[in-house]
Amino acid sequence: MVLSAITVTLLATLALYVNERGQNVETQEIYGWQVSAFNTLTGADQAIYNSLYTVKDEIPYIYDDINYFNQPGEKFHWPNLQDFQDYLLPPFLMDTSWEQNGSLQWTLFEPLPEGEMQGSTFYRGTDGQLPGQGSFLLVIGHIHAGFTNSNAIVVWWNEANHVEMPENGFRDSLILRGWREVVPYSGSEEVRRIFGE
Numbered sequence: 001m002v003l004s005a006i007t008v009t010l011l012a013t014l015a016l017y018v019n020e021r022g023q024n025v026e027t028q029e030i031y032g033w034q035v036s037a038f039n040t041l042t043g044a045d046q047a048i049y050n051s052l053y054t055v056k057d058e059i060p061y062i063y064d065d066i067n068y069f070n071q072p073g074e075k076f077h078w079p080n081l082q083d084f085q086d087y088l089l090p091p092f093l094m095d096t097s098w099e100q101n102g103s104l105q106w107t108l109f110e111p112l113p114e115g116e117m118q119g120s121t122f123y124r125g126t127d128g129q130l131p132g133q134g135s136f137l138l139v140i141g142h143i144h145a146g147f148t149n150s151n152a153i154v155v156w157w158n159e160a161n162h163v164e165m166p167e168n169g170f171r172d173s174l175i176l177r178g179w180r181e182v183v184p185y186s187g188s189e190e191v192r193r194i195f196g197e
Helices: 002-021 044-056 059-067 083-084 096-100 169-174 187-195
Strands: 034-036 105-109 117-125 135-146 148-158 180-183
Touching: 034 135, 044 135, 044 148, 059 148, 059 180, 083 105
Parallel strands: 034 180
Antiparallel strands: 105 117, 117 135, 135 148, 148 180
16 A cells, blocks of 8 residues: 555656656747758758758868868968869769759859958859759858867858859848858757657
């Protein structure tokens, strides 16, 4: 009898605890100038974003690799599209996946004055072949501070199929031209999206 009462009390306490603290419902705030990687992007645009999100952290390493053996006075440069072909880097790699995802035309733009080593570098993907396909902009903000480098890498999306290269990487300037920052979900949010609550 005492054991039954303890068991019932324990189960009631556990049920109360799970009810109060068992679910961690956090909503990710998306501002008007942002889009959700999983709720807004679909099909090929979502596949391209996933590739960009995966490789965005590899690009600075490729930058270091291709500039490692520069001769004195030789200008450092960001990887061009041929470098990405050599490194087999999607979504820039022109392979079957690139064709299936709309064959975006990628362009590199380095709007840095001669001799300047910090600023923004852009990779723009536009003119996709699929209906309703948007455009992408990978912005790498490169800053030197003493002996270290810092790269702020952001993926932007524009619902227009064709867009011109922006003049700068300032957030407000991009927003005014229709670009929206793509915000990824965390792993727990993706699990919740797939399997429900």
